[in-house]
Structure formats: C-alpha cells, structure tokens
Amino acid sequence: MNRPLTTPDAIENVSRRGLLLGLGGGLILAVGLNGAALAEDAPEKFGADGDDNGWRDDPRLFIAIDETGAVTLTNHRQEMGQGIKTSLALVMTEELEADFARVKVIQADGDEPRYGNQDTDGSRSMRHVFLPLRRAGAAARTMLEQAAAARWKAPVAQVKAQNHAVVHTPTGRSLTYGELAKAAAALPVPPRETLKLKPASAFRYIGKDAVTGVDRADIVTGKAVYGGDMRPEGLVYAVVARPPVAGGTVASFDAAETLKVPGVLKVVPIDPPKEGPPFQPQGGLAVVAKSTWAAIKGRRALKVTWNDGANAAYDSDAFRKTLEASARQPGKVIHDGGDIEKALAGAAKHVTAEYYLPHLTHVSMETPTATVRARPGGGWEAWAPVQAPQVTREVVAFALGDKAENITVHVTLLGGGFGRKSKPDYVVEAAVVSKAMGGAPVKLTWTREDDIQHDYYHTVSLERLEAGLDAKGKVVAWRHRTCAPTIGSTFGPDPKHEADDELGMGAVSLPFDIPVIRVENPEAESHTRIGWFRSVSNIPHAYAIQSFVCELAAAAGRDPKDFLLELIGPARKINPRSLDDTFNYGESPALYPMDTGRLRAVIERAAKEIGWGRTLPKGRGLGVAGHYSFITYTACAMEVEVASDGTVQVIRSDLVVDCGPVVNPDRVRAQAEGSVIMGMSLALTGQISFKNGRAQQGNFDSFPVLRIDGAPKEIHTHLIGGDFDGPLGGVGEPCVPPVAPALVNAIYAATGKRVRDLPIGATLKS
Amino acid sequence: MTKVFVNGVAQTFDGDADTPLLWWLRDELGLTGTKFGCGEALCGACTVLMDGTAVRACQTLVTAADGLRVTTIEGLAPNGDHPLQKAWLELGVPQCGFCQAGQILQAASLLKDLPHPTDADIDAAMSGNICRCGTYPRIHAAIKQVANAGAKA
Numbered sequence: 001m002n003r004p005l006t007t008p009d010a011i012e013n014v015s016r017r018g019l020l021l022g023l024g025g026g027l028i029l030a031v032g033l034n035g036a037a038l039a040e041d042a043p044e045k046f047g048a049d050g051d052d053n054g055w056r057d058d059p060r061l062f063i064a065i066d067e068t069g070a071v072t073l074t075n076h077r078q079e080m081g082q083g084i085k086t087s088l089a090l091v092m093t094e095e096l097e098a099d100f101a102r103v104k105v106i107q108a109d110g111d112e113p114r115y116g117n118q119d120t121d122g123s124r125s126m127r128h129v130f131l132p133l134r135r136a137g138a139a140a141r142t143m144l145e146q147a148a149a150a151r152w153k154a155p156v157a158q159v160k161a162q163n164h165a166v167v168h169t170p171t172g173r174s175l176t177y178g179e180l181a182k183a184a185a186a187l188p189v190p191p192r193e194t195l196k197l198k199p200a201s202a203f204r205y206i207g208k209d210a211v212t213g214v215d216r217a218d219i220v221t222g223k224a225v226y227g228g229d230m231r232p233e234g235l236v237y238a239v240v241a242r243p244p245v246a247g248g249t250v251a252s253f254d255a256a257e258t259l260k261v262p263g264v265l266k267v268v269p270i271d272p273p274k275e276g277p278p279f280q281p282q283g284g285l286a287v288v289a290k291s292t293w294a295a296i297k298g299r300r301a302l303k304v305t306w307n308d309g310a311n312a313a314y315d316s317d318a319f320r321k322t323l324e325a326s327a328r329q330p331g332k333v334i335h336d337g338g339d340i341e342k343a344l345a346g347a348a349k350h351v352t353a354e355y356y357l358p359h360l361t362h363v364s365m366e367t368p369t370a371t372v373r374a375r376p377g378g379g380w381e382a383w384a385p386v387q388a389p390q391v392t393r394e395v396v397a398f399a400l401g402d403k404a405e406n407i408t409v410h411v412t413l414l415g416g417g418f419g420r421k422s423k424p425d426y427v428v429e430a431a432v433v434s435k436a437m438g439g440a441p442v443k444l445t446w447t448r449e450d451d452i453q454h455d456y457y458h459t460v461s462l463e464r465l466e467a468g469l470d471a472k473g474k475v476v477a478w479r480h481r482t483c484a485p486t487i488g489s490t491f492g493p494d495p496k497h498e499a500d501d502e503l504g505m506g507a508v509s510l511p512f513d514i515p516v517i518r519v520e521n522p523e524a525e526s527h528t529r530i531g532w533f534r535s536v537s538n539i540p541h542a543y544a545i546q547s548f549v550c551e552l553a554a555a556a557g558r559d560p561k562d563f564l565l566e567l568i569g570p571a572r573k574i575n576p577r578s579l580d581d582t583f584n585y586g587e588s589p590a591l592y593p594m595d596t597g598r599l600r601a602v603i604e605r606a607a608k609e610i611g612w613g614r615t616l617p618k619g620r621g622l623g624v625a626g627h628y629s630f631i632t633y634t635a636c637a638m639e640v641e642v643a644s645d646g647t648v649q650v651i652r653s654d655l656v657v658d659c660g661p662v663v664n665p666d667r668v669r670a671q672a673e674g675s676v677i678m679g680m681s682l683a684l685t686g687q688i689s690f691k692n693g694r695a696q697q698g699n700f701d702s703f704p705v706l707r708i709d710g711a712p713k714e715i716h717t718h719l720i721g722g723d724f725d726g727p728l729g730g731v732g733e734p735c736v737p738p739v740a741p742a743l744v745n746a747i748y749a750a751t752g753k754r755v756r757d758l759p760i761g762a763t764l765k766s
Numbered sequence: 767m768t769k770v771f772v773n774g775v776a777q778t779f780d781g782d783a784d785t786p787l788l789w790w791l792r793d794e795l796g797l798t799g800t801k802f803g804c805g806e807a808l809c810g811a812c813t814v815l816m817d818g819t820a821v822r823a824c825q826t827l828v829t830a831a832d833g834l835r836v837t838t839i840e841g842l843a844p845n846g847d848h849p850l851q852k853a854w855l856e857l858g859v860p861q862c863g864f865c866q867a868g869q870i871l872q873a874a875s876l877l878k879d880l881p882h883p884t885d886a887d888i889d890a891a892m893s894g895n896i897c898r899c900g901t902y903p904r905i906h907a908a909i910k911q912v913a914n915a916g917a918k919a
C-alpha cells in the first residue's frame with residue numbers, strides 16, 4: 001500500500017519577505033502559509049488532512065541553519081515521555097542529510113495557524129507528520145544542493161548532500177551547510193512534487209537506535225523544564241478549592257482564617273463553566289500566596305459551603321446496578337449482522353458474561369500545573385504542560401474575553417500526559433487568577449488530591465457478551481452490549497450513548513469470523529467529568545472481548561490461543577466500514593483496512609515467545625490476548641504466579657507490536673514496556689469510586705499504581721517492523737489494551753478463577 | 767535561623783517552622799529539579815539526599831535539615847556525570863523524566879549503603895518511588911549496571 005504525497009500546492013517563500021527567525025542570517029526558514037487549506041465542500045478527509053488546521057511541510061517552519069552550520073529544528077508536537085521530540089527530529093535530520101550531533105531541537109509554541117495541527121493524542125503524531133516532515137527536510141536539503149551547484153556553476157545532478165555538507169561528485173569538492181546556508185535561504189522552496197525522498201536503504205537515523213534522546217541529559221541532571229518549573233519575576237503561587245462534586249458550585253465561603261495565614265495574598269473566586277467551549281475550570285476559590293506552601297495552608301483554613309448540584313447522589317455501587325440493568329435490555333443497534341435471536345436459539349451451547357471496569361484516573365507524575373501572566377505588550381502568556389496547545393489558547397481566550405491569537409502558550413515538557421493534559425482547565429484557572437491579580441505571573445499547582453478528585457476520568461463500563469456455539473464448539477452467534485458513559489458528555493448535553501470513535505475502539509471493529517455478530521449500545525448517563533485515558537475505550541472493549549474468547553475456549557474445551565486464532569479466521573483485509581465502524585482512527589478505510597493476518601501474526605509470536613504450551617508448576621499459568629487499535633496490532637502473553645493468598649506476580653511478559661515501520665525502535669520498546677506496567681496497574685488496583693458524588697480516592701495510598709517490586713523481572717518487547725512505504729501505526733496507546741486481558745487469562749490458567757470485575761484484587765482474595 | 771548546606775552552598779532559612787524542604791528548595795532556592803508528586807511521602811518524586819541518605823523532601827521540614835548537607839539532583843555530580851546518571855542515559859531510562867531525579871537520588875542512597883544490591887534489595891529500596899510511565903525494568907537494569915561496574919573496579 002502506497003501513501004501518496006498529498007496534493008501539491010505552492011509553497012510561498014516568505015523568508016525573502018524578511019520574516020526571519022533571528023538566528024544570524026543563515027538559511028532562515030520562517031513562517032509559511034501552505035498546507036491543507038480546507039475547501040468547504042471538500043470530500044471526506046482522512047488522517048492529517050482531517051485534523052483541525054491540517055498539516056504543514058514548509059521547511060521554513062521547522063528547519064533553520066546558521067552560518068556556523070548549527071541546525072535548529074522546531075518540534076511542534078508535545079513531548080510527554082513518548083519521545084516524539086527526538087523522533088520527529090530524527091525524521092527531519094535524516095532527510096536534511098544533517099549530522100544529528102549538530103542539531104538542536106526547540107519546542108514550538110502553540111500556534112496551529114502556523115504549524116498545522118498540534119494535538120498530541122490519538123497515537124498519531126508520527127503517522128500524520130512523518131511524510132510532511134520528511135518533505136520539509138528534503139526540501140531544505142534540495143535548496144542546499146541547489147545553492148552549492150550555483151556556487152560551482154555545476155548542474156544540480158552533479159552535487160549531493162552528504163552528512164552536513166554538499167559534495168561536487170566529479171571533483172570531490174565540498175561546501176559545508178554553514179557555508180551554504182545564506183545562499184540556500186534566498187532560493188524558493190522547491191515544489192512538493194519535485195522532491196526526492198531518501199530510500200529507506202540510505203537511512204542513518206530512521207529505524208536505527210543511533211542517538212540519545214534530546215532532553216535526556218537535562219532530565220537526569222534536573223535541568224529539564226516541566227510545567228511547574230518557570231519562575232518569572234514577581235511570581236505568586238496559587239492552589240484552588242474546587243467543588244467536590246462535578247457540576248457543583250460555591251454556596252458561600254469565609255476566607256478570614258485563610259487571609260491570616262502568613263504569605264497568603266488573596267482569595268480569588270473562579271466562575272463555574274459558562275455556555276462555551278469544553279475544558280473550562282470547574283469553578284471554586286483560588287488561594288494566592290507568596291509560596292505554594294502558604295497557598296496550601298491557606299486553602300486548608302478556608303471555610304466553604306458547596307452546592308453539590310445534579311451529581312450529588314452519584315454512587316458507584318448503585319450505578320453499577322444501573323449499568324447492569326441497562327445492559328440486560330436491548331440497546332441502540334450499532335451493528336446488525338443477521339438474525340441474532342435465531343442464531344442464538346439454534347446454538348448448542350450458550351455463554352454469557354458481564355465484565356465491569358471502574359473509573360480510572362491518570363495520575364501522571366506531574367500533576368496539572370501552569371504559570372500564566374499578562375504579556376508586557378498586551379495579551380497573555382502561559383507556560384504549561386499541555387497536549388493540545390491550540391485548544392488551550394482558545395479556552396484561555398474565552399475565559400479572559402480575549403482572542404486566541406493574543407494568547408501565547410509556551411509548551412514545557414509534560415511530566416506524563418496520558419490524555420489528562422489534552423484538557424487545559426488548569427491553564428485556564430491560572431489565567432483567570434492572573435487576571436484577578438492584575439496580570440501578575442501566577443503559578444498554579446494541583447495537589448495530588450486535586451488531581452485524583454477532579455480528573456476527567458476514564459469512563460466506567462459494563463460489557464455484556466453473549467455467544468452461541470454449535471455442537472463442534474464453533475462460535476455461530478455473538479452479541480455484545482457495551483454500556484458506558486460517553487466522553488461526549490464533556491462536550492455538551494449528555495448523549496447517553498457512546499460516540500462512533502468510542503464504539504470503533506474494539507466493539508464494532510471486531511475482526512472475528514463469526515456468522516452473526518450484533519453490537520448494541522444501551523444507554524448510560526454520565527455523572528462526572530469523563531475524558532480520554534491512554535487507549536480510551538479500547539481498555540474495556542479489549543478486556544471484555546479477549547476475556548470472553550478465553551471463556552468460550554474453555555466452554556468448547558479448546559486451547560485459548562488456538563481458539564482465538566480460529567475466531568479471527570484466515571488472513572484477510574477487512575474494510576472497517578463493512579462492520580459499521582465509521583471511525584478507524586480517522587484513517588481512510590481503503591488505505592488502512594484491518595489486516596487479520598497481521599493480528600494473527602502478533603498473537604502467534606507472543607505465544608511462541610512465552611513458550612505457549614509448556615508445563616508449569618502449580619499456581620502458574622499463561623495467558624494471551626491480541627488487539628487492533630490506532631492502526632497497530634499488538635499481542636501480549638503473560639506468565640503469572642498466583643499465591644494461595646491471591647497475590648498475583650507477573651513472572652514474564654512478552655508484548656509484540658506491529659505498528660508498521662518503526663522510526664525510533666528504542667522509544668517504541670520503552671512505550672511497550674511502560675504500557676505493560678500501566679496495563680497491570682489498571683488491572684490489579686485501578687479504581688476510582690464515587691459516593692455522594694465525591695471520588696473516594698485521594699492519593700497513591702487509595703489509588704495505588706504498580707511499583708518496582710510488582711513489575712515483571714522478565715519484560716520483553718518484540719517489534720515486527722515494516723516497509724517505510726507502508727502505513728505507520730500508533731505506539732503510545734495500542735500496547736495498553738491487550739495487557740489486562742492477557743493477565744486475567746493467565747490467572748484463569750493458573751487458578752481456574754475467572755476475573756470479570758476489575759480491579760482484580762477482590763475476586764482472588766474472596 | 768536554620769542553616770542548610772544545599773549542594774555545597776550554605777543557605778539560611780527563617781520562614782515558617784512547618785515549611786517542607788520541598789517547597790523551600792523549589793520556590794525559594796529555585797532548585798526545580800526536585801519534584802512535587804504527592805506531598806505525602808507516597809511517591810518519591812521529591813527525594814533528596816540528607817547527609818547522603820534519601821529522604822522525602824515533601825515530608826521533611828527545612829528545620830530538620832539544620833546543619834546538614836542536602837543534595838538535590840542539580841548537585842549530585844558537578845558535571846552531571848555520576849555513574850547513575852551515565853547509566854540512566856545509556857539505558858534510556860527516562861520517559862517523561864518527571865520521577866527520575868527522585869529515582870536517581872534514591873538509587874544513590876541505596877548504592878551508598880549496599881554497593882552490591884540483590885534484586886530484592888533493589889525492589890525494597892526503590893519501591894517508594896513511583897514511575898507512572900513504567901520505567902521500572904530499566905531503572906532496575908541501570909542500578910545493576912552501576913553496581914556491577916563497581917564490583918569490577
């Protein structure tokens with residue numbers, strides 16, 4: 001499958017109009033105006049073309065070379081541990097034919113009119129900008145070659161860029177990039193369709209583990225700058241008391257004691273959300289002080305009475321029953337693959353199971369935080385760890401009654417994101433407080449309790465699965481009722497049904513070869529703020545489906561791995577639309593069909609790596625699960641040991657990733673390792689529960705996450721790899737979904753106990 | 767008046783007696799390499815060394831450090847070339863990096879007490895330090911690498 005270079009359009013060479021980056025008169029590649037200009041009646045757009053503000057490939061936006069030959073690359077995606085800042089720099093360096101040792105990477109401010117889409121979510125940065133940034137690099141390289149050819153009065157065909165210099169092939173003469181920078185900057189950017197990309201065989205950086213990550217030395221020495229690390233002159237500090245129930249408001253408050261705390265400067269009310277964009281703050285009272293500690297103490301002294309509002313009765317135990325009742329009735333039909341009642345009635349054996357997954361919270365190690373001040377010349381300036389800087393500008397502008405273009409967002413490193421930091425409510429809080437403080441710089445910090453009790457939580461869900469097997473143990477009917485509050489409730493009146501993208505995360509996008517499949521989505525109401533959590537609805541869907549397959553295998557008396565492969569059926573390419581999956585991660589169903597051959601291959605490989613079928617001591621078991629998400633195929637196999645007291649230890653994990661071609665192998669492995677840890681965390685202990693509308697957890701004691709002593713000592717990642725002309729899959733999220741089901745399937749093999757409710761703990765100890 | 771030797775420099779403190787070391791380091795001294803993760807001694811992000819031994823700065827009062835040497839990540843090695851820092855780079859330990867100052871200082875404290883830790887020693891010493899990105903396997907490997915190099919030297 002070829003990924004065509006998208007439609008050419010002229011690149012305007014604005015550097016000649018003098019829009020310089022100020023790096024000393026070299027090849028100054030400044031603002032450009034091309035990209036995916038979106039016509040109003042355009043046909044359906046996919047991939048990066050469908051993203052807000054599209055994409056850019058103008059080299060002047062991303063690449064600058066000064067007369068010493070120093071290269072400065074601008075990274076416009078947000079770095080939160082996935083390594084994108086390094087990986088995109090490798091892509092540009094490769095095509096530029098530069099020496100990475102002479103490359104510096106700077107972080108772009110939030111500015112989508114300039115850079116194209118900057119939302120760093122959906123595991124799509126590399127997929128969406130790999131080709132545009134290769135073209136940017138190739139265009140700059142071509143300009144340098146043209147400048148050298150002109151200098152030598154030689155045909156361009158006789159010159160070749162080679163490791164930070166251009167060589168005249170017949171004579172061996174060469175000119176460095178520094179020597180050519182100025183002349184190259186004066187040339188027009190070559191038309192997109194004339195660019196020659198490097199063949200993969202010539203790659204020195206892409207697909208190699210050739211470099212150390214760009215910020216890593218700063219990280220291990222404490223110099224790296226995260227959201228809370230800016231200290232502008234005149235800084236004051238704030239924490240916020242927020243309504244304990246989502247949708248609540250301040251009824252009354254008494255700040256007298258707070259104002260007596262030494263260092264406390266002011267108590268500033270923050271309005272509850274108004275009609276307008278999502279991700280506005282919840283409202284409450286900010287305590288502003290001369291230090292974070294004084295602000296925290298001041299907040300403790302605050303007396304507030306809250307109106308709890310419509311969600312005051314939210315109770316997780318009761319809500320579970322509501323979900324169960326809903327899932328036991330027919331729901332909105334999402335996919336109707338035939339007469340399900342008849343197929344079930346005709347089956348020799350029936351299996352029904354309900355899987356419950358509670359809310360989760362992100363707990364990135366860096367809690368939400370931001371620093372905002374009035375810009376000296378007007379407008380506002382934020383330093384913030386955000387996944388979506390343009391959205392941040394827009395919501396801050398709304399709250400301050402200003403325009404997005406007057407809001408500067410400097411994106412710091414993110415101390416973890418996992419979807420939480422796609423919602424900029426915390427930046428808006430800092431902005432509102434700064435305004436109330438006359439534009440003074442305000443650093444606003446969320447404590448861990450704030451983070452855990454005021455998150456945009458991963459949804460809670462009840463997944464009900466029913467299947468019929470024929471006399472030979474073949475599955476002939478499959479009905480899945482998925483029932484979960486939707487993220488859509490964060491964007492407007494609660495639709496009470498999962499959105500196409502949520503359903504397309506594994507529920508309808510079901511690559512099984514079963515005669516009759518039906519997917520329904522009964523109603524579920526939202527009673528708290530729901531948001532994206534790394535891999536989103538793939539978590540409940542993959543958990544339920546991959547567990548259920550293992551249950552069906554047991555019912556049929558079959559090996560679970562063989563049974564799973566049989567359900568997937570022969571290698572074929574499935575058009576997601578044929579399953580009523582209109583999402584497919586925003587990608588073209590023609591270019592990105594679901595490939596069951598690839599799914600089979602990762603499952604087979606994971607099983608082989610863990611030594612599927614070997615004899616194990618008592619108390620140990622093997623489990624496997626496979627899943628397609630974010631255009632990537634992953635499978636996890638696990639060996640677990642369950643002690644007599646129910647304690648689970650993962651002895652070994654093998655995670656196989658087929659994300660197509662791999663740009664930065666070490667970082668893909670790191671993401672896979674981290675996903676195993678996060679997947680184990682959510683399976684073993686992850687749970688947010690509500691009572692009287694209030695989250696019952698508050699810190700790492702009540703929301704435990706995996707620690708080093710629980711991590712598998714044997715953790716193996718296997719990358720399949722692929723052709724660089726083929727589709728790129730995602731990496732940050734798709735390794736998470738198969739982990740929890742692999743774990744419970746292994747527990748079943750070890751103990752005969754089937755865990756249907758997460759977290760696991762309770763089931764095994766009972 | 768409290769006097770603390772922070773990264774070799776004498777610093778004085780006369781603020782509120784209940785001020786945690788963490789906020790003094792970050793907000794007053796500008797040593798932002800020390801991170802806030804939980805405030806309750808549950809995560810290890812704020813770990814610093816006090817006379818060479820790891821403590822949680824969020825639950826240690828500045829006054830408790832009176833007369834002592836406090837080492838933050840900025841002061842662990844003058845050129846950032848402590849064997850642990852080098853191993854962390856070589857093995858590509860950090861993901862987001864936010865927990866790593868605490869992890870490295872905790873590991874330094876471990877190796878001071880036990881230059882040749884077993885797997886169980888590493889688990890015991892490091893289990894107070896959370897990494898939400900899940901870099902534990904590499905943290906474990908990096909500590910072993912440094913310990914093994916020490917064994918050969």
Ligand code: FES
Pocket residue numbers: 801802803804805806807808809810811812813822823824825
């Ligand atoms: S911030 Fe001190 S242990 Fe978490």
Ligand code: FES
Pocket residue numbers: 081365415416860861862863864865866896897898899900901
């Ligand atoms: S590297 Fe992100 S929390 Fe440890």
